[in-house]
Amino acid sequence: MAWQLIVQARARKDGTFHRRQWLRMVGTGAALSPMLGWADFVATRADELKKRNKQCILLWMQGGPSQFETWDPKPRHANGGSTKAISTQVPGVHIAEHLPQLAKQMHRLAVIRTVSSREGSHPRATALMHTSYLPTPTVKYPSFGAVVAQQLPNPECELPPVVQIGRQGTVAVGAGFLGMEYAPFVVPQAGQPPQNSQILTSASRFRRRLGLLEELEEEFAKEAPQLVQTHRQLYRKTARMILSPQMEAFDLSQEPDSVRRQYGQGNFANGCLLARRLVERGVPFVEVSLPGWDTHSDNFQRTPQLCRQLDQPFAALLEDLDRRGLLERTLVIWMGEFGRTPRINPRSGRDHFPRAFSVALAGAGIRGGVVIGRTSADGVTIEDRPVSVADLFRTFCRALEIDADHEYMTPIGRPIKIVDGGQAVEELFG
Amino acid sequence: MHRWQAFWTAAILALGSLTLQAAQPPNPAVVARQVDQLLQEELPELSSVAQGRCDDATFLRRVYLDLVGRAPTADEISWFLLDTSPDKRRQVVAELLNSPEYGQHWAGYWRDVVFYRASDPRARVGVESFERFMAEALNRNVSWDKIATEIITATGDVRQRGATGLILAQMGDAELIAAEVSRIFLGIQVQCAQCHDHPTDRWRRQQFHELAAFFPRTKIRPMRTAQGRTFVVFSLERPVRGRRRLRWRLEHYMPDLNNPQAEGTLMRPKFFLTGRSLPPGTPDLVRRRTLAQWITSPRNRWFAKAFVNRMWYELVGRGFYEPVDDLGPDRKPVAPRTLNRLCRGFIDSGYNIKWLMAVICTTEAYQRALGPQDSAQQVAFASGTATRLHADQVWQVLRDLLQPVAGISPRRNTPAGRARLVAAARRQFRQIFGFDPSTPADEVQGSIPQALFLMNNPFLQRVMSARPGTMLGQLLREFPDNEPAVRELYLRVLSREPKPSEMEKALAYIHQVGDRAEAFEDLLWALVNSTEFLHRR
Missing domain, CATH: 3.40.720.10 (Alkaline Phosphatase, subunit A)
Structure with a gap:
């Protein structure tokens, strides 16, 4: 109950929540399913976003x-x-x-x-x-x-x-x-x-390592699901970035x-x-x-x-x-x-x-x-x-x-x- | 029991006159039991949902990271697991508190508390001396009231007198110093009333400015010495004129909100918690010493409460109050009686920091295993909480893990050059991994640069390779069979043995890759990049 109060206190004025709070709101079950999070949250507001992409x-x-x-x-x-x-x-x-x-x-x-x-x-x-x-x-x-x-x-x-x-x-x-x-x-x-943005192995080995990381994290995910979930999202985001064709911008x-x-x-x-x-x-x-x-x-x-x-x-x-x-x-x-x-x-x-x-x-x-x-x-x-x-x-x-x-x-x-x-x-x- | 007595006798002898006045502090184990009992009474749900004690390996990593800022070595873990003494957890706590690493580690913590809020980057010149000052004081177990008093009343060259750190970080600005003194030593954010009366708390704007009135004569000026640029904190007792107008005033004036150019209202130094005050005209050091006295008085519960809550939060992973520097006046703690018990003990011990640490680390609340659920949704203190490692801890863990054989760049191999290189690398590392320790845990997040560093940093990748001469290279030679090698790697990186499922996955992976060295490099990479590695659990 105390937790709900905290969440409510942190709700933004316009009724949206910060990502982490939102994830907690929907509960651990949903938070555990891979990649359900920011992207989906954003997708629900996609129309709104298209209008204001300055x-x-x-x-x-x-x-x-x-x-x-x-x-x-x-x-x-x-x-x-x-x-x-x-x-x-x-x-x-x-x-x-x-x-x-x-x-x-x-x-x-x-x-x-x-x-x-x-x-x-x-x-x-x-x-x-x-x-x-x-x-x-x-x-x-x-x-x-x-x-x-x-x-x-x-x-x-x-x-x-x-x-x-x-x-x-x-x-x-x-x-x-x-x-x-x-x-x-x-x-x-x-x-x-950018610093540390170049993978030092082949892309396939890098992906293989990421796969191993995800697999090995499964045990700790039982103990601290939220942390592992947040960490995974960060790693997916970062990996997506460095493997992204958009990196050619640099x-x-x-x-x-x-x-x-x-x-x-x-x-x-x-x-x-x-x-x-x-x-x-x-x-x-x-x-x-x-x-x-x-x-x-x-x-x-x-x-x-x-x-x-x-x-x-x-x-x-x-x-x-x-x-x-x-x-x-x-x-x-x-x-x-x-x-x-x-x-x-x-x-x-x-x-x-x-x-x-x-x-x-x-x-x-x-x-x-x-x-x-x-x-x-x-x-x-x-x-x-x-x-x-x-x-x-x-x-x-x-x-x-x-x-x-x-x-x-x-x-x-x-x-x-x-x-x-x-x-x-x-x-x-x- | 007698071990504790021996420890305290030794500790007290080492402390000298400062703490000799304090009576023998109550036995930490006894107080810890009372604390657990009170918690149980205040949070009755605990009896059904509380986790049991974490296993020995987890406890050891936890207590090492918490008290001395590094992970135990594989040897230390083995010895601890083999030790059959029922008292071994308390023993290791006592040993760690007596190690010089303890003061070093916590000095880094306080450095971050103070300097993350620095309002001027030039304050960096005083960081090292502040850290030295804190490390020395903490290792000598100087009591918290003495440390606070030294910090509040400090003067002198900031490179020599580390206690000037807080005043330096706020560049001698009376209002900012007042805000930080209140935040750090009382856990009260009175400065929210700086511009207007606080919307939710009952402090008034005037009370904040009355607190600032203890510091208008505390000044700081840049100075050049043979060692380079520095700053000097000094007391100003005569007004100083700038080119045209009065540059420095001897009293604090509360600005007129409707007319910021006007002189404002003269403020008397007055302590908002007690209402006691000093007359205008009081010299700087008298103001500051008096304020320090009023703040650290045993009758002022906020002083003990702010510290106890902060330490409990840092060690247990959740606070009675969160954030740790915002206690009130109108906020309710999670378990008020428990907190009071700890505060009373802390005051009775003569603000004995090591005593408080020993108590907290001896409670069952400290030793609980992580919960199956997220701690945040659970009853407070029902399970252990995994918290993110501070930058210094990650640095230390990485160094200990990879250093034995990892050479620093060969181009600069003089010891001084190497030390400079390490210091620079460490600063850079702090920039990437550092965070303000007063930030609520759920606001502390990993960042892209952190992930990039652990994934790809060329130097880190080099020392993590399986070439001869690296940690991994040696390990693979020492353990020609895969299963013991995986076990040893887990022990070194995560301070625990792999679970059966993990062993299975690792062996399958090694088999699938074929190349042993390559597979183990990937395994080490995965463990170093794991959530668990970056957390204290």
Whole structure:
């Protein structure tokens, strides 16, 4: 009886259950029959899922990119430094000279120049911009990627639902209370197969081993049926993944030269190309990181270099997604922890500045060619249309058709909304 | 009985002055019997559904993993099975508690409790010293109130003074420290009231901020030393101005929710469980020592309850309260009188940790066999519970199993280089297999990277091969016949003999494959990838 109470307490607001709870609900007998579980559970909701299979790519600019050298140049003010502005595909919209390819993609992009937060430390801001919450020791908030994967599952996809490309920075924001199922699958370097994903025996011997494992587990399954069942599912899922033809997504050499040339060279370029290949195969959430934006010194050498690594691949990604009809259902987010100070410090660097910074979006119904908000001529204050972090995440949810008010129950029984407060930036839609 | 006395005399002598003040703790076996009896009274269904004792091999693996974080060796199992002493289970518990591996293992546990909640990854610099501090304290059996007091009142270089770990993990933030002190030492999640009054508990927002008011002067600053970057925890007794505004204040202010820019309301340091308070202006260490005193006072039942519940949960597999760090105030434990008995004993023992461990491991509740059904659907404590091994345990078990002959990469063969390599591998391993030990067991799941690691990791595969020089290669040479070889392999990997059906399947498999080495490699692979291998049962 106590157990039933626990199950009920953990039931979601919309009446669905988490997989493990659901399995327990139907009882051990059903749980024992092979593969009855997630797939069937999902199948019952398949129609619903077909309607909302949007996906998301996050281009994470680790370190905090300068808004002045990217989306919000201030060529007429000392704070703008030597950075010039260039015109774009969209009349009247100017961005920094370091992003010429993206200027040509401006009709696909929306830029918010007035995102504002109060968090200026890397780890805390990384957590904030990945979860919409400030970190606390008591609640492990799930990353937005985990939320997307949990809200927009794709039963046909045999790859992990959250893939993170590039080494994790000092802060790894995981799935938090949503559990390991939605933990990011880290691919340290695009172009190389994921760690431990290659079987070292023949496929037939590998299958034979799996068969032996299942057979030998039968004894322990009598003692701990639930554990063995969960373990078997994980192993089936993992084996299905590494034996899946979808794994070829990780092999970039399959792309024609013309496409590889379009994306250009470098880790970030490979990451963007891999992101497209993963999204194509139905992975709900992919994060590609480009580190190095923490330009406390030599901002005017380092940021242009970073922009060169960014410009072509990002532009190619947008064009490529659009060409394949993926852009209309894929939200692409470009952002970092915060922006950088308008004041140029004595080492020609810019320091952390969360008060007013830029975020760029594309796809999934976001109107292209739009600029939201205006910062002052010196870049210090917001003159029009401040956008909070909660507003921003509401906007992501709106684009992805996720209910931002959906409540999760944490292990200590505290209800947590996907986004607490805020309003979506309506001007970006319709 | 006399064995216990000898053990406690030795233990107490080893403890020195810290625990000498405590009276001779009550005999663990006697208290364990009382605990079982009380459980029976509180949960009458137990008499009809409770499982009997698990067999000796299962008990041995269980108690080794629980107390010293590794599996018994094949030899240790054989000796234990041959031992005819009726007292042998209690004896092995006492021996393990006296082994230095005990402190090492549990220090890893507490490291995870504290650092999984770190709000800043730079806190990593203090992980090792915290682990050293805990290992040393646990092995000396420093009492829990002393350990808690040291942690709450710690100052100094975090690389030297391991007790600073909790403050470091929360980077000297008064509110976060208060939240963690309450969560870990009292099992109370008072910080839920940080932003608003708690929806279900009765703590008020102000009470949380009054607790935070014990820590506004506890500060931390980065420092460079010859050994590299570190942090120093210190007491701030004068205000410090930043570039423009007051950077550090000496008192804690509760923020005004409607106006976050405003100064907020000045908070007096006040302990929400007793209502006792200190005046504003009290120096940092006086605040912290006073709070530590109030928290660890025998009159404060929450302190003992949080610890007893945590240890019981970790050892028995189910808690009186779950999750282990959320006890109330308005939650009911599964068996309140049993819990009270344990708490009273723990307090009377002078918060003697080894004593508590000995009691729990001596109860029948601890020794039960796994149930035929899932534990979750059963009466609480009616059967043993299989729980997932912590990362350190899996690492240790794998190492012990495969190490005797497995060489580390030959490129770096200096001892220091090898140690660095092992440390790096271990960290990586922890990243893949680690989990926060305060997470409820049913929320702890396996992951794809874990499965991939055990299935395919090239290094692991190499040391699991049957080539000469590996564990398996040697085993196959020592046991030319298949049946004894299978038996030995089961003993080494799962610490038990194969069941007849398993032996049959294994032999059939070997026959079917034809190539003996290949078949045994597959068998080892299957056992290492099994559910049982990754669990303590």
